[in-house]
Amino acid sequence: MTITSPSSPSSTTSAGDVEGPFLQVEDLTVTFPTQDGPVQAVKGLSYSVELGKTLGIVGESGSGKSVSSMAVMGLHDARSSEITGSIRVGGTEIVGLAESRMRKLRGNSMAMIFQDALAALHPFYRVGDQLAEGYGIHHPKASKRDARRRAIEMLDRVGIPQPDRRVDDFPHQFSGGMRQRAMIAMGLINDPSLLIADEPTTALDVTVQAQILDLLQDLQREFNSAVIIITHDLGVIAEMADDVLVMYAGRCVEFGTTKEILTKPEMPYSWGLLSSIPEVGASTDARLIPIPGNPPSLLKPPSGCSFHPRCAHRDKVPGDLCVTQLPELTSASNRAGHLKRCHLPNPQEIYQTEVLPEIAPDLAEETR
Amino acid sequence: MSQDPNAKVAVDASEIGANAAETGERDLSHHTDVVDDHEALEEAPDFHVLAEQGHVATALDPDAEPIISVDNLKMYFPVKSSGLIRRTVGHVQAVDGISFQVPRGGSLGLVGESGCGKSTTGRLITRLYTPTGGSMMFEGQDLAKLSNSQMRPLRRDVQMIFQDPYTSLNPRHTVGSIVGAPLAVHNIVPKNKILPRVQELLEVVGLNPEHYNRYPNEFSGGQRQRIGIARALTLNPKLLVADEPVSALDVSIQAQVVNLLQDLQKEFNIAFLFIAHDLAVVRHFCPEVAVMYLGKIVEIGDRETIYGQAHHPYTQALLSAVPDVKQAAIGGRRERIRLEGDVPSPINPPSGCRFRTRCQFAQEICAKVEPPLLQIGERHKVACHFAGELGAHPATPVTTDLLAVDDQGSPVPGATPTNKQLTIPGYEKTWYDLKSKQTTGA
Numbered sequence: 001m002t003i004t005s006p007s008s009p010s011s012t013t014s015a016g017d018v019e020g021p022f023l024q025v026e027d028l029t030v031t032f033p034t035q036d037g038p039v040q041a042v043k044g045l046s047y048s049v050e051l052g053k054t055l056g057i058v059g060e061s062g063s064g065k066s067v068s069s070m071a072v073m074g075l076h077d078a079r080s081s082e083i084t085g086s087i088r089v090g091g092t093e094i095v096g097l098a099e100s101r102m103r104k105l106r107g108n109s110m111a112m113i114f115q116d117a118l119a120a121l122h123p124f125y126r127v128g129d130q131l132a133e134g135y136g137i138h139h140p141k142a143s144k145r146d147a148r149r150r151a152i153e154m155l156d157r158v159g160i161p162q163p164d165r166r167v168d169d170f171p172h173q174f175s176g177g178m179r180q181r182a183m184i185a186m187g188l189i190n191d192p193s194l195l196i197a198d199e200p201t202t203a204l205d206v207t208v209q210a211q212i213l214d215l216l217q218d219l220q221r222e223f224n225s226a227v228i229i230i231t232h233d234l235g236v237i238a239e240m241a242d243d244v245l246v247m248y249a250g251r252c253v254e255f256g257t258t259k260e261i262l263t264k265p266e267m268p269y270s271w272g273l274l275s276s277i278p279e280v281g282a283s284t285d286a287r288l289i290p291i292p293g294n295p296p297s298l299l300k301p302p303s304g305c306s307f308h309p310r311c312a313h314r315d316k317v318p319g320d321l322c323v324t325q326l327p328e329l330t331s332a333s334n335r336a337g338h339l340k341r342c343h344l345p346n347p348q349e350i351y352q353t354e355v356l357p358e359i360a361p362d363l364a365e366e367t368r
Numbered sequence: 369m370s371q372d373p374n375a376k377v378a379v380d381a382s383e384i385g386a387n388a389a390e391t392g393e394r395d396l397s398h399h400t401d402v403v404d405d406h407e408a409l410e411e412a413p414d415f416h417v418l419a420e421q422g423h424v425a426t427a428l429d430p431d432a433e434p435i436i437s438v439d440n441l442k443m444y445f446p447v448k449s450s451g452l453i454r455r456t457v458g459h460v461q462a463v464d465g466i467s468f469q470v471p472r473g474g475s476l477g478l479v480g481e482s483g484c485g486k487s488t489t490g491r492l493i494t495r496l497y498t499p500t501g502g503s504m505m506f507e508g509q510d511l512a513k514l515s516n517s518q519m520r521p522l523r524r525d526v527q528m529i530f531q532d533p534y535t536s537l538n539p540r541h542t543v544g545s546i547v548g549a550p551l552a553v554h555n556i557v558p559k560n561k562i563l564p565r566v567q568e569l570l571e572v573v574g575l576n577p578e579h580y581n582r583y584p585n586e587f588s589g590g591q592r593q594r595i596g597i598a599r600a601l602t603l604n605p606k607l608l609v610a611d612e613p614v615s616a617l618d619v620s621i622q623a624q625v626v627n628l629l630q631d632l633q634k635e636f637n638i639a640f641l642f643i644a645h646d647l648a649v650v651r652h653f654c655p656e657v658a659v660m661y662l663g664k665i666v667e668i669g670d671r672e673t674i675y676g677q678a679h680h681p682y683t684q685a686l687l688s689a690v691p692d693v694k695q696a697a698i699g700g701r702r703e704r705i706r707l708e709g710d711v712p713s714p715i716n717p718p719s720g721c722r723f724r725t726r727c728q729f730a731q732e733i734c735a736k737v738e739p740p741l742l743q744i745g746e747r748h749k750v751a752c753h754f755a756g757e758l759g760a761h762p763a764t765p766v767t768t769d770l771l772a773v774d775d776q777g778s779p780v781p782g783a784t785p786t787n788k789q790l791t792i793p794g795y796e797k798t799w800y801d802l803k804s805k806q807t808t809g810a
Binding site: 285 | 416425482588590622623626688689700706
């Protein structure tokens with residue numbers, strides 16, 4: 001892994017005509033200078049997403065999941081943040097890219113869906129005008145009528161009934177689910193190759209959530225785009241993502257395929273996430289075991305492994321390794337593609353014999 | 369002020385080291401048995417201890433007497449016209465004739481989509497709204513009919529935990545005055561005894577009792593929710609209405625609060641009306657669950673029945689929509705029942721069955737006759753003409769004999785409705801068996 005300093009972008013190709021993953025993030029660090037000192041919200045994060053694939057990012061609030069994806073979108077103000085490392089979208093280096101060129105990419109080859117659709121849509125402008133604006137900017141030759149037709153087409157595509165009438169509505173006239181659909185339509189209006197969905201369904205009811213997730217999946221299949229889905233709902237991850245990135249205190253603590261991470265997690269924080277959420281299909285003998293304490297302050301992150309003050313398995317690591325030394329992101333149990341950041345020598349054994357019987361007694365029985 | 373937990377510990381530890389011998393304050397700050405999330409953990413938490421603190425799902429006590437019995441409760445909010453003379457032009461039927469019981473020391477979960485009236489129900493029971501109709505029998509008194517002054521002494525017994533810990537605590541009051549206010553209002557203990565009681569309560573909910581003179585902004589979300597819980601506990605309530613108590617909290621904190629509520633329920637024998645849209649949390653906390661849709665209860669029963677053999681198409685759709693972590697082992701999405709469209713407006717709800725506009729089994733009868741909330745099992749009631757397990761819904765309505773109508777919902781001349789137990793709040797000893805279409809018992 002090489003640390004790429006902000007290099008001059010040689011090409012500004014917008015779509016996926018490059019080899020390898022469409023989005024490649026390497027050693028990304030985002031620092032915000034504050035009055036109390038610098039806050040490193042993201043530290044040395046590396047990941048990649050291929051076209052047609054979905055990456056799920058999980059973690060608590062303040063773990064850096066939104067900050068890292070906003071860096072990908074180039075949404076951090078250069079005056080109040082420092083970004084180092086490399087973010088390559090379709091071969092174009094984003095870090096250090098001039099705002100004028102960034103603007104050409106943003107909303108065109110990459111787009112973002114935000115959590116709170118009511119806050120993200122402008123209350124004074126008609127939904128259709130807000131959609132058409134994005135289209136018009138990236139298609140300067142398109143007439144107003146074209147843009148409007150495209151807006152109606154997108155509203156129809158995301159399943160809004162009577163799109164030719166609803167296009168002239170204001171956001172407040174839409175229900176929560178419809179607003180989220182309109183947001184998705186806005187994100188997809190220029191057929192972006194990379195879509196970042198930041199908690200796209202958190203504020204929605206389960207039935208609407210299911211509709212939105214179905215829609216995202218259909219659209220991904222249709223446009224073959226790369227999707228990053230940020231959420232704290234492991235159920236959503238289980239059904240949507242191909243790969244999962246678990247973040248804690250700005251760092252990646254575990255990475256692997258969804259199946260690996262959710263069935264054979266090797267990092268105590270991932271265990272904690274799994275054990276602190278009741279499941280709708282789990283046995284009623286399953287215990288709900290919280291992660292003790294609160295997420296750490298990023299102003300003065302804990303020494304060594306940042307999870308150590310809350311880790312219930314720290315005593316199984318010899319010495320005070322957890323307190324003094326930051327674990328490297330290494331391959332877990334020699335399985336390809338599964339990375340973890342933990343000192344525990346035998347995480348699989350601990351998970352199977354100690355954690356699983358408490359949080360999923362039925363599963364533990366099966367695997368025994 | 370630095371919020372860094374480690375720095376905090378360093379200070380505390382040195383203070384204790386210096387003063388513990390003479391002041392003996394150490395005891396106070398250390399004998400909380402629930403983990404205090406403001407203090408960093410000085411020693412590595414032991415997994416087995418943590419696991420012990422974590423609880424399994426609450427079990428049902430089938431013989432518990434009801435503490436509150438709600439019968440045919442209604443809440444209509446007037447819709448006013450615009451203009452100078454604001455006439456009432458319609459009503460939002462937020463809650464329209466619901467009946468249920470909460471067992472003493474038990475918990476009933478209330479689930480449904482936003483706008484189904486579950487929060488309104490909670491506010492009716494705490495009498496933050498005066499109901500339009502119906503009764504709420506609590507300890508021999510009908511809460512629905514009491515005046516505000518008559519209600520005041522009863523407010524001790526019925527308390528509420530609010531959803532958002534950021535807006536439900538007055539930012540200009542200290543924790544001590546927030547938690548102590550109910551004691552002062554109800555004049556229960558002398559003024560100089562308020563503080564010890566507040567500290568006791570803070571300890572019960574796992575906060576440091578020394579923090580009574582801090583302000584809410586000095587606490588994290590999970591801790592604020594604990595303050596809200598302490599306030600609700602101040603007067604030893606018999607019934608707590610918890611309106612989405614964990615949905616504003618971070619995932620890892622949710623479990624802490626749910627475990628705390630389970631501890632409190634056991635310790636003080638408090639009954640809970642637990643309102644939430646998260647079906648998994650409700651399943652964990654409530655042995656009995658009621659599903660609401662557009663102001664009505666469509667299905668109510670014990671946990672195993674509702675989550676295992678739901679008979680109402682809406683409950684089935686709701687359950688199939690919940691994403692499941694176990695799906696990771698299989699890959700792809702689960703088979704789900706797709707509900708089209710949105711919830712209709714409660715100002716002008718659909719005739720007959722309110723769910724029929726989105727129901728795949730709806731037929732003519734559903735538009736003509738409203739299905740009664742029919743008891744079909746020992747602890748199971750459902751309001752559907754085509755009630756049946758998933759994939760086994762009957763082809764003809766099951767309710768025709770009871771309602772004296774034919775399969776299309778038109779009244780049968782000469783026949784009289786035979787059902788007498790349509791809206792009682794609790795469960796009968798006998799029920800209507802769907803297979804034999806006869807009333808049977810255990």
